[in-house]
Amino acid sequence: MTPLLQVRGLTKRYGARIGCADVSFDLWPGEVMGIVGESGSGKSTLLNCLAGHLAPDAGRVIFDTRADGSRDTVTMPEPERRMLGRTDWAFVHQNPRDGLRMGVSAGGNVGERLMAVGARNYGGIRATALDWLGRVEIAADRVDDRPSSFSGGMQQRLQIARNLVTGPRLVFMDEPTGGLDVSVQARLLDLLRGLVRRMGLSAIIVTHDLAVVRLLADRLMVMKSGLVVESGLTDQVLDDPQHAYTQLLVSSVLQV
């Protein structure tokens, strides 16, 4: 079995400052990887480099494509990378407004990726959109409403539906539960966990919320100042932190 994603020596600098430096890891099919760290530690930079939104300064990101096997997505031509971005990959933004088209109905938002890969049958697109709204627990009668009339939790669920509709194999999530209150967070996490397990998705989740990675992630990477300071199985890292920063992070969580 080959890893779905192999990252080798990925580095991104912002002038003299480091975004992230020398990050290497493998992601296996069906695995969920968490990246935690404080703000400014380079988590989002790393995620954006992996998803092709930023061009890294050094390193390789090798993705196991469906059609031609392992390909380096950094040196891949842009049309292919874009195609990957709407078929095999999905990106869930922290703020649903970044990932949704606010002026387009919920159905249109879900259908956009289908139409981008060539779906031209209105009835078919609409049926798929309705099916996906159901899967993310949005009532079918909201299909023609704009996301601006949705609550924050619904917007986030709509964004997830919009991303998963083409059956991606790898999902990038940037703080998917940030900005939601705890009860909505819990439902969203439940939903995500169900979808990830049922569809056999691989995912990379960036978050500063340790509870989220405890629930979702199989493996964990802890970042500080652009460097990976510790990595391992989630429970192992959280229950027996080795690096001083990880210990600080784990001990900072409020117990209710």
Place this chain on the structure above:
Amino acid sequence: MNDYNFAYLDEQTKRMIRRALLKAVAIPGYQVPFASREMPMPYGWGTGGVQVTAACLTPEDVLKVIDQGADDTTNAVSIRKFFQRTAGVATTEHTGEATLIQTRHRIPETTLHEGQILVYQVPIPEPLRFLEPRETETRKMHALEDYGLMHVKLYEDIARHGVIATAYAYPVKVEGRYVMDPSPIPKFDNPKLSDSAALQLFGAGREQRIYALPPYTTVVSLDFEDYPFEPTKADHACALCGSAESYLDEVIMDDAGGRMFVCSDTDYCATRRAEQDKSSAKI
């Protein structure tokens, strides 16, 4: 003759526009940037079309100018007078006799023939503009043929209105490659874009873009399999000439709901009426 250079623009400017036109003809549907000049009329009055016309005019040309199909409205009259004065070319109202037709938002009903040039005035050349505000992004989308968004607009139409409600500036795909805004012509005119014998040039003055359809170019209106493209018009016959085929304007007659439908193409309507008069005079 007068103090203007032939057709107002100086020769270097015309040369620059012709180069853009050649490129546009070579890549049908592609928007070629050009250094649009200030013209002695406000933006929105056809500054792009006027510059393209000026660059194409020769002293032998016969010019026709229409505005929404009509030869006698302000925009058409003033542009026609502009070229009469600055170029001294012959003008006509008959579609068949014209060698160069500048149009605002209509294609003449009479089928155009080889050797004719149809110049469109274009307000917003970018078909993706209201879907994607960034110019850098829309250019990339054209380059990568990333046109899924265009169908999102049509999807929204069907979801909201039950049919594709876009009635004008209906997006088309040119030769299977570029998605193009045909300028705000009614979608009734879209089928006339395809396989036309005439050369079709589009000029957008404020946006500084030129694009073109060479003769006999395949132009397909975008649609869905289960909601095919339909050219629509008012469901009436012309009250003056009786034509059931032409595109109609609705004219409000009074404040009691009275209305009449007349051909928007005045030359087509007048020609038909003249023929009817002739044949009724014979009887």
